[in-house]
Amino acid sequence: MGVPYKDVSILVVEDQRPFLVLLKGLLTNLGAKDVMMATQADHALKYCRNHKIDIVVCDLHLGSNKKNGYELYQELMHRKLLAPTSVFLLISADAARPVVLGSLEHNPDDYLLKPFSQAQIKNRLNKAWKKNQFFHDVYNALSDEQYSVAHTLLESMDVPAVYYRESIHLKVEVFWAQRKYAEAISLLQSETALLPSQWAQLALGKSYLAKREFQLAIKCAAKVLELNRYDPDAHDIIAQAKSALHFPEEAMENMRLALKYSPYSLARQQLASQIALKNGDFPLLVESSLATWQLSKNTIFKRISYWCNHIGFLLDAAEAAENKAQRHRYQQEALLQVQRARHDDAILRLDEPFDIDIFTDIVTARVDVIDGKLIDAKKTIMASQINIESRFTEYPASLAPGSIQTLLNLGEFEEVNRVLNTLKEEKTELDSGTRQLIAQYSEQAKDGEDKYTHINRRGIQLYQEEKYADAKEAFTTALGLAPVNTGIALNLLQCQVKLFGQANKLDPLLVKEARQVYKIVNNAPMREQHQSKFENLQDELIRLGVTTR
Structure with a gap:
């Protein structure tokens, strides 16, 4: 049975009003009685808070500097404003490979290129609806993080051939969620009919990577690339494995290819930052950290630490610069971005602790360190630490990396340990990039302190x-x-x-x-x-x- 159009609530999200009206007409012709319309993602969020929505048909591009279709879908699912079995159909006129791959990586129920006919949208909605209804109980269990329940349901289901691959996919996801990577590998290896496929090899490669069996992960990813050389996930796997095996040039080459083919993934840009930081690739570090901030700033996942870390990476690049002109360029870019931040709504309207004046002092101190003005840097950074203690009840995670790095450069190890211990005692929540930086600085602090x-x-x-x-x-x-x-x-x-x-x-x-x-x-x-x-x-x-x- 397809979509019972007369009995479902549908939300259409499209910033171009003529196409919005056209979409509503198409759905009405299919028998839909309850079709709501929104021209912005924020309006769509309000509808979903106040109504039970069964189907969302959403355009990818929803206006300049506003939440797009990716970001809307992420927020709806994160806030659980859509039921796990609701259908989300993403539509777009943009057929560029990075856009299409980026759309698919966000895992909507389907993706449809404009222009399309009434028959095409009907077919896509019916297909997604049937699948979601078949796995109704499994999706609900996964949404509630009841992984054992989901596994039991999957094992007991009589799955028709059309949904067999999805059932295996869900079983693998359950194993991943439980960190049962060996079980995921065993399941995938037993599915000989599926194993030659791109999806199965990719899942196998991710499982081997999680088990730190890097050569096997690379082998699986290579098979994927034989089937599709544009697959960004395969390049991600190879980049991580090569980095772990201490082949930095090959790691960076694959990371750049992954970004080239699919740059609109927040997780991929974060991964690129982590690998670039580990391997000292400052141009990529600067580029990917900026992309991380830009991809996140209109989303529910926005964190000011992404922007702060980007500024810090600009100064890392300045410190590592081969000549004075290059150093000056990176420094000026950092200072210019800090100046512009005072007029950036994404930074001014935060729901987390931050102070642009204190951060400016931290950046100024770091620049002074790079320029050899150590005494000036010391005065500025110490004043910033005292201001942090008086301004905040808990140490802001966003201000920690810049503070620690500058204090390390100055040899103020007591102050470094004070910040590190405060973060530990307060159990400060850190994003993955900040956590990597803090771990790196902790090691540097220990080595430096032991010597002096x-x-x-x-x-x-x-x-x-x-x-x-x-x-x-x-x-x-x-x-x-x-x-x-x-x-x-x-x-x-x-x-x-x-x-x-x-x-x-x-x-x-x-x-x-x-x-x-x-x-x-x-x-x-x-x-x-x-x-x-x-x-x-x-x-x-x-x-x-x-x-x-």
Whole structure:
């Protein structure tokens, strides 16, 4: 039985009113009685909140800088505003390969190119309706994350040939959801009739990839590409496997092909960012992180951390630049985007904690680091951390990577650990890209801290033994590893004061050295324990002529 048009509610979403009216007429001719119309995705969302919609016929492009058909479908399903068995038919006049592949990757019930006839839309809707009704109970169980129930239902169903592949597909999805990858592989290998197909090889490759059996994953993906060289998922699999096997050039080549064939996937752009970050491909990192933000900013999945990380990656590219002109270009692009953000509604209208002024300070500090202005960077980044503590009850995830990276560059390991521990204690939710950055910075912090802490502790021990000259040498070495670290700078100043006391007359070289160290901490925001130590040194430093105040 096809669609019972007289008994279902249909929503048509189309920004071009003539075609909207035409679509309603086509559906009315098929017998539909309840056909609602919307010209924007936001209007469609309101309809679905207030009405039970059985079928949505939606155009892909719904106006410039507005939610498109992909994004509407994602939000409807994420918010569960459509029943799992409702039909969503995506339509478009755009036949370009990236658009078509992008549409199919979002998994609507079907995709129909304009122009089409009444018979074509009837056939597509009937086909999707019948399938969804047949798997009605399974789709509901999957929507409720009742995977064992879904598996039991699938095992007990008498599946006709027309739906057999879909039943296997659903069983594999259930195994994936339960992380039973070996069972998924066993099922796929037992389906010898299906195994030669593009879909089955792709599913097998994804399962091997999840089990970290990278060579087998590559082999399956290669078979897919023999059938269809444009398949982006196959290139995704090879890119991930090659990256894991430490073949960065091949990984990046396949990642770029995947993006070329199907760039309108948020998950693919995120994957590209992660692989590019791991392999130091800064041009792709900048490109894919920007695409991640642009693809997400009109969706329910929008996160300001995507944009913040993109700005951070621009500065990573600047830091790694081969020449001054290239470095300047990346820096200026980052600063320009931050300036424009003050007038961007997508950033101004957020429902998550963020402060553009604080983020601007973090970016400014990072730029100063790259330009070698370490003392200026230290003052700015420390002020930003104090502002974060006073402005927010919890540390915003979006401000963490930039803060940690800058503090790492300055050797402020105590502050780095303070941020890392805060994120851990507050159980801050992180997107996959931010989580990768935080993990990377944690390793860098541990390595850097281990090196300088050993030397700093040696200096403290020598100081306590009143071996001030040796202590000074140790603290100076430690400061070389952490060039503007407040704690080390204060330890060195304290040691220098002791050396002044041992000398019969002031050593001009020692005064000059002390003044250089004093610049690190003078007028810099600092924690209470450091501020107290600094104030205790001030009078003696003035008396010795290191400073005048």
